[in-house]
Amino acid sequence: MVRAYYDAINAHHYRTAWNLGGKRFSPTYGSFVAAFAGTAHDRLQILRVSGPTVAVRLEATQTSGAVKLYSGTYQVSGGVITGARMRQVGVSPPGGTPSHSAGVFVHPGAFCSPVGATGVTDRGTPMVCSVKTGDPYARWRQR
Helix, strand or coil: CHHHHHHHHHCCCHHHHHHCCHHHCCCCHHHHHHCCCCEEEEEEEEEEEECCEEEEEEEEEECCCCEEEEEEEEEEECCEEEEEEEEEEEEECCCCCCCCCCCCCCCCCCECCCCCCEEECCCCCEEEEEEECCEEEEEEEEC
16 A cells, blocks of 8 residues: 555656545645655655554655655555654755665664764664763764
8 A cells, every 4th residue: 555655656646645545644635746746756665564554764856856765654454544654864965965875774782983973773763873971882872
């Protein structure tokens, strides 16, 4: 269902996407369509499916060339998307480099470099490479 939803959006078949669950994210069909005005293409990565919950990462390429990175989950029931918990976890400017590598996640507590670098876990938790009092090593820590 989630893949079909994004396939419809990418094909500009907004009525299909609306019927697959988009109506749960916007008060009107017009506002739903308008929300995609600045999006050139969405690239969906399904991370795992557990019952009705679908964990995803999304790269939303904007018409400006910037890429917005999202992470979260969709709830699916009865052949439609019934809810979502998505949040933006990164962005790259047009022609720039994403704030973390697409498809590559950091692991809390793992060594990292350079201090100040940012990343995200496979569950979408924002992380920063930092040194903590009593631990001389730079590690991924929650912001």
